[in-house]
Amino acid sequence: MNKEKRLSILLKGFIKENPVLVLILGTCPTLAMSTSVISALAMGLSATIVLFCSNVVISLLRNIIPSQVRIPSYIVIIAGFVTMVQMLLHAYLPNLYAMLGVYLALIVVNCIILGRAEMYASKNGVINSALDGIGMGLGFTLALFLMATIREVFGNGSFAGIEIGFLQNYKISILTQAPGGFFVFGCMIALVNKITHGKAIKKKEFSCSGCPSASFCHKDECNNTLEEKEAN
């Protein structure tokens, strides 16, 4: 495979298939951890490390794991790497560990990681999967960073803990609270829609079938029943 194609695998996670703003995956950590720039970067990079490692290992084992038990196997692999990241952060960066709290353990159930394992790493070679993991992880970090910048600068009048003088009297503190998270996220997705003229969101129908778990959670049964209920 030539270099250009590899570069496009790496870069597609940043904008074209940004996991947060275009594919709408991993909404929970995005909303919860974007109150300050530092926690957003810590969350993004932890998820990137887990995503990279799990993509590599799952890609290496893709011909060994039987397809019937692939989801539990993926979950064990991901949970193993999450535990490693947890222990490393606990030992070396206890402040960040306390800041991320329960959300660090919840990287296990982050849709992005399981989704990439199922959609990409289980079908592609090691190098491509590794690049995909890094690209998607950094795309996630980028989206988190942008959102955290908006929320921290306007909500708290500071950037990464450094106070910005002239904004101190004009804080919109609700932006750092829960309602602000939903609001800023909604506006950012609307902005992406505007820029891409609605093409981005159409790729991903937002419902049960839009969930990455849908492909392995009795998809047909699930979709049919939901449709039936909707028809009634």
Place this chain on the structure above:
Amino acid sequence: MFKTLIVILMTSVLVNNYVLSKFLGICPFLGVSKKLNQAVGMGLAVIFVMLLATLVTYPIQHFLLDKFNLGYLQTIVFILVIAALVQLVEIILKRYLPGLHRSLGVYLPLITTNCAVLGVTINNVNDGYNFIESMVSSLGCGLGFLLAMVLFAGVRSRIENSHIPNSFKGLPSTLIAAAIVSCAFFGFAGIVEHLFS
């Protein structure tokens, strides 16, 4: 004792609402809240799984992980136990209670990898609750989820019929509506502690 339990219940339903103030379980909240009956079904399934998961993970944490100093295995053990449990319950329901399976069963597999369920079990351990407190807290979180889903299904049906700018159609308008509903819950902060003291 009774007062503590009520405070835990009200806190987890209203103040620390899992969806609207802790951002756990956003995917089903946004995905399955289009219709009221689906929202209720999903909410009930979440309550059921949360209670079941707490029932199983509490003894594991206290009699296995704590006793043998294996706390670092918490994440792996909990997610596997919850995933296996949900599958098992689904099979049992399908075989013995097909009626209940038809109304709740479809939502069960979706919940396996739901961060709210794993989150509630880990939070119960971190908060140092005893068994009864853990169960009450799980019930409260589940009820809070149901409440948020039902309220939001109502709000959402109004958005579908209104004129909004093109780029805000779909998810962005839903999120902004969620922000407004979340504002309402924001008002509960600080109430519960003073209500019973």
